Amino acid sequence: MATAILVSGPTKIMWNNGSGWFDLGYTDNDNLPQISWNDHSHEVRTVVSGATPEEVILHNTEAAISFTLVRFDPAELVLLEARQRGATGTTTVGRRLVNDNGTFGIRITPLTVGRTQYTFGRCFMASNALVRSQFGNVELRAGLSIKAIPDANNLLYSTQTT
Secondary structure, three states: EEEEEEEOEEEEEEOOOOOOOEEEOEEEEEEOOOOEEEEEEEEEEEOOOOOOOHHHHHHEEEEEEEEEEOOHHHHHHHHHHHHHHOOOOOOOOOOOOOOOOOOOEEEEEEEOOEEEEEEEEEEEEOOEEEEEOOOOOOOOOOEEEEEEEOOOOOOOOOEOOO
16 A cells, blocks of 8 residues: 655755765745655465455565656756766667666755655666656746665665754
8 A cells, every 4th residue: 555745845855876965956835746655565365364364574665756846957957867877868779777776865855944854865767757848838847756765774765854
């Protein structure tokens, strides 16, 4: 069963490429970040328990993070995109996209004092995860969909009060 958290905004989004935290951009009250996580589990059923699971074994947990940046640093966005695509524009089939594990950190910091900050240490973007949009009389926005998985210490995220 999925659990969802709606982060109160506006928020600052930061990313960590392994050498430190950098400002990626900001969301506003109309475009709040959304975080949801899913526990992948296996239900063990026996003849005795019938339709009710006798045991539930947790396999893993992942988080889905989505946000729309209304203000962002184009240079940092290009660096994030290059990290996911291997810093090249070629479309050679079979080419490795990243030389390392390709993960990065994401930190969501509400600008309202007293709110919860979320830090995901091991994230990645699947294909089509970055969308730039500018429809009608609206400024350019960048929408990102990011997956987070547990790190080497089996920690999916950490929290802190701002």
